[in-house]
Amino acid sequence: MSKFGAESESEEIALEQREQSVVSEDTDRSHAILMHKSDKSGESIGGKARLQMLAQRVIHINRLTVSSEKFWEPGAEAGVDVNSMDFNDIDAPCKIFCADFNKSKYTIDENLKNHTLKSFLKKKRPDWSKVRWINVDGVSWDVIKALAIEYNLHPLSIEDCLHEPQRIKCDHYSNHMYISLILHTLISQDGENVSEDLVSAPGHDSKSTSPTNSRKNLLEHGHREGSKYLEAHKLLRKEKLNVIVEHVSIFMISGGTLITVFQHGGNSVYSPICNRLKRTGTLLRTSEDVSLLMEAVIDAIVDLALPITDSYRHQIADLEGKILIRPKMQYTRELHIITGELTLLRRTLGPIQGLVNNMNQHHDENHFISEMAKTYFTDVLDHCNTIVDDLDTMTTISENLINMTFNAISYETNEYMQAVALMTVIFSPMTFVAGFFGMNFTNFPELDNGLPYFWKWTASFTLAIFILFNYKPLVRLSMRF
Incomplete structure (x- = not known):
């Protein structure tokens, strides 16, 4: 066999193994999702629906795997060049609107x-138009490519936009700024947004717009879905609220x-x-300031985290x-899970x-952010400081409650052992005296003295032993009250 043929065969074997691992991993994920839905609705899922859901998840994970491999090829050029690279596998129906406004006029194209x-x-x-705002719900290659060509977006920023998960950061380029954030939303298990009473804009709803882009639970953001940690979390946590990140x-x-691009919506x-x-x-x-509009978006993202801290505060209280x-x-287990969630937050x-x-x-030289926007960013920073301080405080309180629970249980155990020791004393x-009088001796004159004689010795001996061994504990007990 030639060297080329051997290499081709090894590549095919590696590809098959990768596909099998992807399918196996997604099977675990789909099983976890099906179990979650079954628990939520109380109804069994039919075999056909089960297979359809599994097939959709396998297709989705294959798309993400192929895209990730394209991003992480060793030695490849950094960034995504929209003119020479193609990511048609990243495809999703997106909901897009474009708003133009100035002091006196405002128009929006929602279709x-x-x-x-x-x-x-x-x-x-x-x-x-002094300011134009383009919002995209969902991540799709054709949409990102069109925006990148029109506004000459830097290849590194395009790569960061397409590749998820991405760290929180702010990058500066010659003609634009790129900001990567994570949106936290508090929702109930039935999918209802409970972060705040929001009024939807016409033509927009809070439902999913992209079947290939799904939100992740906070724990899934740091652990593989379907892991034992997540299963234990679902069994132990009593609250019907989840923190969703995107x-x-x-x-x-x-x-x-x-331009704002939301992974889900x-x-x-x-x-x-x-x-x-x-x-x-x-x-x-009135400001006609695009940086102030950006500040409003970031402020809204930060404000959506405030109900999350309130929810955890109520749970801990x-x-x-x-x-x-x-x-x-049982409370220590719940507090341990809450502590882990607070750490992830x-x-x-x-x-x-x-x-x-x-x-x-x-x-900077380009003056991307105006002085007015910087002034209002101070208020956003105050909210961030409040949230982070609350998270640190609640983490400390949870750890202290865990320690207090163990100490209280240990104290109750010691009290019980003291009671047992008291009964032993x-x-x-009495056992000693009863054993003494119960000996099988032929010549035992004390047995002729009757039952009062036995109880007189038993009471005297018990009282002496009780005082001897419990004098100091009784003194310490009296000092408590």
């Missing part, structure tokens, strides 16, 4: 789709253009901002009351604090 975006971008921007990419382009972020833009006289309209009344080992929300602080103190002399 943009993947196939219509390219022709829309070729149209001339209105002369009166990647957000923000491009602020010189000339007054802002950002209705909870952009709906309040759209409502503000509709009203004349608001700060966003509830557990604290139960522990003070009756400590149980701290890991994902903490970098936002540093990012906002850097933007607040940012100085009481009955040991």
Whole structure:
């Protein structure tokens, strides 16, 4: 066999093994999802629906695997060149809108789709438009490519936008800024957004717009879905609230253009901002500042994390009351899980604090961020500091409650052992005396003295032993009260 043939065969074997591992991993994920849905609805899922769901998940994970391999080829050139590279496997129906506004006028086009975006971008921007905001729900190659070509986005920023998960950061390029964030949303197990009572903008809803882009639970963000840790979490946690995370990419382009790309859907972020833009006289309209619009988006993302800290605060307060009344080992398990979740939240929300602080103190030649925006970033930084401080405080409280529970249980155990020791001290002399009088001796005159004689010796001996061994503990006990 030639060297070329051997290499081809080895590559085919490696490809088959990779596909098998991907399918095996996705089978575990799909099983976890099916079990979760079955537990939630209480109804069994048919075999056909089960196979369809599994097939969709396998297709999705294969797409992500192929895309990841393209990004991480050793020695490959950094970044994504939209003119020479092709990622058609990253395909999803996106919901897109474009808003143009100035002090006196505001228009929005809410009916943009993947196939219509390219022709829309070729149209001339209105002369009166001071700020243009393009929002994309879902990540698709054709949409990202059209935006990158139109606005000359840097290849490194395109790579960061397409590759998920991505660290929280802010990169500066010649004609634009790129910001990578994580959106945290508090939802109930039935999928309802409970972070706040949001008013949806016309033409937008909070449902999924991209079947190939799915939100992740907070724990799934740091652990493989279907792992034993996640299964234990689902069994032990009693709260019917989940923290969902998704990647957000923000491009602020010189000339007054802002592009926001939500991995799943950002209705909870952009709906309040759209409502503000509709009203004349608001700060966003009168300032005509694209950096202030970016500040509003980041502020909304940070504000959505506030209900999360409130939820954990209520859970910890509830557990604290139960522990003070009756400590149980079950509470330590729940507190341990809460501590882990708070640590993950701290890991994902903490970098936002540093990012906002850097933007607040940012100085560059291009003046991407205006002085007014920096002023309002101070308020965003205050919110970040509050959230991070609350997370640190709640983590400390949870750890202290765990220690207090163990100490309380140990104290109760010691009290029980003291009671057992007390009973032992009481009955040991009685056992000794009873054994003494119960000996089988022929000549035993004391047996003729009757039962009162036995109890007289038993009581005297028991009292002496009790005082001898319990004098100091009784003194310490009396000093407690």
